Amino acid sequence: MQFSEKFEKRFAAWLTHYPVKRSVLVPSLLYVQDELGHLTDEAIAELAARLDLSVLEVNNVISYYSLLTRKPKGRYHVQVCTNICCMLRGAEEVYEAAQKKLGIGHKQVTPDARFSLEEVECIGACSWGPAMQVNYDYHEKLTPEAAERILDEYRTKDTQ
Amino acid sequence: MADLVSHPDEVKVVSRRFGQGAANLDRYLELDGYKAIQKALAMGADAVINEVKASNLRGRGGAGFPTGMKWSFVPKQAAKPKYVLCNGDESEPGTCKDRLIFEQDPHSLIEGVMIAAFSINSHQGYIYLRGEYRYLIEIMERAVADAYARGFLGKNIFGSGYDLDIFVHSGAGAYEVGEESALMESLEGKRGVPRIRPPFPAVVGLYGGPTIINNAETLASVPHILLGGGEWFANLGTPKNGGTRLFSLSGCVNRPGVYELPLGYNLKKLIEEVGGGVWKGRKLKAVVPGGSSVPILKADECDVNLDFDSLMKIGTMLGSGGVIVLDDQTCVVRFLLRTISFYQHESCGWCIPCREGTDWLKKTLKRFHGGGGVAKDIDNLAYLGENMMGRTFCPLGDAAAMPVIGIVKKFREEFEAHLDGRPCPFEAKEASELVGARTE
Numbered sequence: 013m014q015f016s017e018k019f020e021k022r023f024a025a026w027l028t029h030y031p032v033k034r035s036v037l038v039p040s041l042l043y044v045q046d047e048l049g050h051l052t053d054e055a056i057a058e059l060a061a062r063l064d065l066s067v068l069e070v071n072n073v074i075s076y077y078s079l080l081t082r083k084p085k086g087r088y089h090v091q092v093c094t095n096i097c098c099m100l101r102g103a104e105e106v107y108e109a110a111q112k113k114l115g116i117g118h119k120q121v122t123p124d125a126r127f128s129l130e131e132v133e134c135i136g137a138c139s140w141g142p143a144m145q146v147n148y149d150y151h152e153k154l155t156p157e158a159a160e161r162i163l164d165e166y167r168t169k170d171t172q
Numbered sequence: 173m174a175d176l177v178s179h180p181d182e183v184k185v186v187s188r189r190f191g192q193g194a195a196n197l198d199r200y201l202e203l204d205g206y207k208a209i210q211k212a213l214a215m216g217a218d219a220v221i222n223e224v225k226a227s228n229l230r231g232r233g234g235a236g237f238p239t240g241m242k243w244s245f246v247p248k249q250a251a252k253p254k255y256v257l258c259n260g261d262e263s264e265p266g267t268c269k270d271r272l273i274f275e276q277d278p279h280s281l282i283e284g285v286m287i288a289a290f291s292i293n294s295h296q297g298y299i300y301l302r303g304e305y306r307y308l309i310e311i312m313e314r315a316v317a318d319a320y321a322r323g324f325l326g327k328n329i330f331g332s333g334y335d336l337d338i339f340v341h342s343g344a345g346a347y348e349v350g351e352e353s354a355l356m357e358s359l360e361g362k363r364g365v366p367r368i369r370p371p372f373p374a375v376v377g378l379y380g381g382p383t384i385i386n387n388a389e390t391l392a393s394v395p396h397i398l399l400g401g402g403e404w405f406a407n408l409g410t411p412k413n414g415g416t417r418l419f420s421l422s423g424c425v426n427r428p429g430v431y432e433l434p435l436g437y438n439l440k441k442l443i444e445e446v447g448g449g450v451w452k453g454r455k456l457k458a459v460v461p462g463g464s465s466v467p468i469l470k471a472d473e474c475d476v477n478l479d480f481d482s483l484m485k486i487g488t489m490l491g492s493g494g495v496i497v498l499d500d501q502t503c504v505v506r507f508l509l510r511t512i513s514f515y516q517h518e519s520c521g522w523c524i525p526c527r528e529g530t531d532w533l534k535k536t537l538k539r540f541h542g543g544g545g546v547a548k549d550i551d552n553l554a555y556l557g558e559n560m561m562g563r564t565f566c567p568l569g570d571a572a573a574m575p576v577i578g579i580v581k582k583f584r585e586e587f588e589a590h591l592d593g594r595p596c597p598f599e600a601k602e603a604s605e606l607v608g609a610r611t612e
Binding site: 029031034035078079096134135136137145148153 | 424
């Protein structure tokens with residue numbers, strides 16, 4: 013199995029960065045997942061073969077890291093921080109608004125596969141909370157209304 | 173890009189280039205960039221370590237271990253290659269400062285890693301950033317590529333005969349990976365389960381070789397120390413607590429933000445003057461001064477100086493410098509529940525006291541906050557915490573236990589107010605509906 017040209021270039025470079033090739037596993041899993049949407053059995057088997065690891069061993073690693081998933085996500089994965097600093101500034105109301113707007117709950121995907129939602133731990137935006145990430149993009153100083161507006165913008169973008 | 177704030181009391185060392193486009197290599201050079209490494213190369217490795225020792229720089233990630241001393245533990249002769257790791261896993265709740273260094277002054281981190289590597293004769297450095305920090309990984313990768321293109325990294329840097337490679341490495345979501353040994357396991361391509369210490373990384377670290385691992389802010393401080401002198405840096409702070417540090421101020425304040433202040437700055441002043449005081453006209457109830465893992469302080473304990481030793485003396489820690497402010501409308505039981513939910517989620521599962529203890533604590537607190545608590549639960553919480561302390565491979569167990577022990581001790585009446593099926597005095601929600609109290 014070949015991944016995108018962009019990934020293959022990156023993967024080849026990464027192999028030269030470490031004395032032990034297993035070291036490329038975690039970043040490879042994340043960057044492959046970015047391309048495919050989630051980690052498919054085929055992708056897992058491919059990376060395992062390239063790194064001389066068993067599929068079991070690769071699954072062991074996947075199960076540890078919270079950004080890695082073997083289940084499909086939405087095209088826009090909405091990650092709302094509800095940890096203590098964001099909570100103190102109203103993260104619960106923001107999360108409730110996101111749930112209502114999208115019609116889904118924690119770790120669920122909308123039927124059109126456009127959005128998925130997750131309540132996450134601290135994303136390093138404590139002084140600018142409440143905060144969320146959509147895929148890798150940060151959205152901070154949120155109110156429930158602002159969060160709804162941002163999600164509407166993603167919906168509009170996705171339909172264009 | 174994150175919002176930058178400022179206050180006249182700030183002493184800008186590590187943040188002195190923020191907001192000035194220093195991610196651009198030419199701009200960085202204009203702002204005294206890559207001068208410190210050249211000075212280091214001329215000084216020699218031993219002199220560099222002595223300068224860092226003289227600065228009284230202590231780890232900015234959480235533990236506050238003296239940096240120069242840590243570097244001096246690396247043996248001069250070693251059978252295996254030596255490494256320098258920049259810990260950019262920043263995941264401690266309340267902490268958002270390394271993010272600004274990656275964003276605003278990435279080259280200062282490269283330069284810090286270079287100086288550290290030179291001081292221990294290492295030829296390979298890795299800058300590990302948490303997976304969520306993708307936009308910062310891109311900035312760091314570009315900065316490293318620019319440094320290579322200019323000949324500052326690679327073979328014979330600055331004509332010194334010294335070779336050094338630095339690579340950027342992405343995580344994939346895990347708080348525990350910020351723990352030094354778990355980070356090394358992750359970098360080696362495995363689950364981030366910690367190693368037992370001793371041996372310490374300085375002797376047996378990455379791939380078994382001697383390794384320096386430092387927090388990003390710690391490493392970013394080093395070039396400034398080399399340029400200004402260890403004594404100058406030490407004198408900015410208090411005895412044995414040198415320099416300035418980035419404080420991440422958050423929670424119930426009018427002006428949250430990241431501020432750089434000298435070690436020893438007063439906590440009450442930070443909240444009232446720098447932070448603009450408690451928001452919404454409310455009163456201060458409590459402060460967690462160093463990230464979620466450190467013991468809580470009541471409002472009347474906040475007239476204290478923010479350095480490692482002063483806070484240790486009163487039973488808490490400077491930690492990551494994440495100052496979290498609670499107002500008088502905050503339920504500490506609910507605050508503790510969300511804190512413990514975090515540790516329960518992030519526990520790697522290796523050690524029984526942490527894996528079972530965090531789970532048990534969370535279940536107890538959830539039932540308690542929902543009105544199902546009995547008096548015995550309150551003492552049980554403290555008992556559980558005490559039995560987790562010091563009984564694990566890594567400090568995550570302690571990090572979960574300390575908030576419990578502290579909050580139960582200092583806010584016992586608030587726990588008692590939740591007994592006998594009474595609703596939480598601060599809100600109407602049941603714990604089972606509470607966001608953040610989900611079971612996985």
